[in-house]
Amino acid sequence: MRSSNPVFSRRGFSRDNGYAGFNAAPQAGGAAVGTQGNPYAQPQAGNPYAQNPYAQQDLQYGAPQAPATADRMTMDDVLMRTGTTLGVLIVTAALAWATLPVDDANISRSYGIAIGAGLIGMVLGLVQSFKRKASPALILAYAAFEGVFLGVVSSVVDNRIASGAAMQAVLGTMAVFAAVLVAYKAGWIRVNRRFVGFVMAAALGFIVLMAINLLFAVFGGGDGLGFRSGPLGILFGVIGILLGACFLALDFKQVEDGIAYGAPREESWLAAFGLTLTLVWIYMEFLRIIAILNSND
Numbered sequence: 001m002r003s004s005n006p007v008f009s010r011r012g013f014s015r016d017n018g019y020a021g022f023n024a025a026p027q028a029g030g031a032a033v034g035t036q037g038n039p040y041a042q043p044q045a046g047n048p049y050a051q052n053p054y055a056q057q058d059l060q061y062g063a064p065q066a067p068a069t070a071d072r073m074t075m076d077d078v079l080m081r082t083g084t085t086l087g088v089l090i091v092t093a094a095l096a097w098a099t100l101p102v103d104d105a106n107i108s109r110s111y112g113i114a115i116g117a118g119l120i121g122m123v124l125g126l127v128q129s130f131k132r133k134a135s136p137a138l139i140l141a142y143a144a145f146e147g148v149f150l151g152v153v154s155s156v157v158d159n160r161i162a163s164g165a166a167m168q169a170v171l172g173t174m175a176v177f178a179a180v181l182v183a184y185k186a187g188w189i190r191v192n193r194r195f196v197g198f199v200m201a202a203a204l205g206f207i208v209l210m211a212i213n214l215l216f217a218v219f220g221g222g223d224g225l226g227f228r229s230g231p232l233g234i235l236f237g238v239i240g241i242l243l244g245a246c247f248l249a250l251d252f253k254q255v256e257d258g259i260a261y262g263a264p265r266e267e268s269w270l271a272a273f274g275l276t277l278t279l280v281w282i283y284m285e286f287l288r289i290i291a292i293l294n295s296n297d
Helices: 075-099 107-130 136-161 165-185 193-220 230-260 267-293
Strands: none
Touching: 075 107, 075 136, 075 230, 075 267, 107 136, 107 267, 136 165, 136 267, 165 230, 165 267, 193 230, 230 267
């Protein structure tokens, strides 16, 4: 299971991803009577946990059941690890907000620290994204450095551009999370191969455009091609939020599949990492839109 942020690679929906996802389809005629639908009853392509000796088969319904072992990922594990990761991020963001002033005399220094922390966080995120196993220390370190970056950026927008912007962005992020969760649980969002292909193509196009805009801004000055300011900035901010919502749906599917197919408990750290990346993505898009709407330029 890989992270869900479009910045990083995503290998969570393939047959070799550590647990069976929605790409893993049962072979026709390959299941014995009474075992079809139970991933623990017989070996299945793409599910290394299919031969779990502790699994109990539901003879009446043929449904997969959680293995009778404490070393499997549960929803409580995901919630606890996600809460811990987000908690570290929020605490470091609050500390950065309180200790790194953004007045005219100190804003350059605070910005420098924030950019340095953001770069370190990005590197740590990339390292974890390409690791095959979760590293709790690496994930928490990423959250800490990302929190410093978010704390300073949020303070700048809140204190110098739009008062209350940070809280508005938090509320917007929570609203998107709740809406996607409800839509996913209600079956209004169907995460399948077509959905994943569309989201990945849209995310790739979005990232390429933003990278081009950044290059024009760095070497040409100003706002580059204008994709991150003015009306176009608002439009691309909304697109970014919609992409983040789609990646939340992918995260929910990964968590659901991991629990259903008996992924190891350590996978809950990767779930927490992916959810944190996506929530940070959505929060930054909201903050950017609020800053644009309240800019005096």
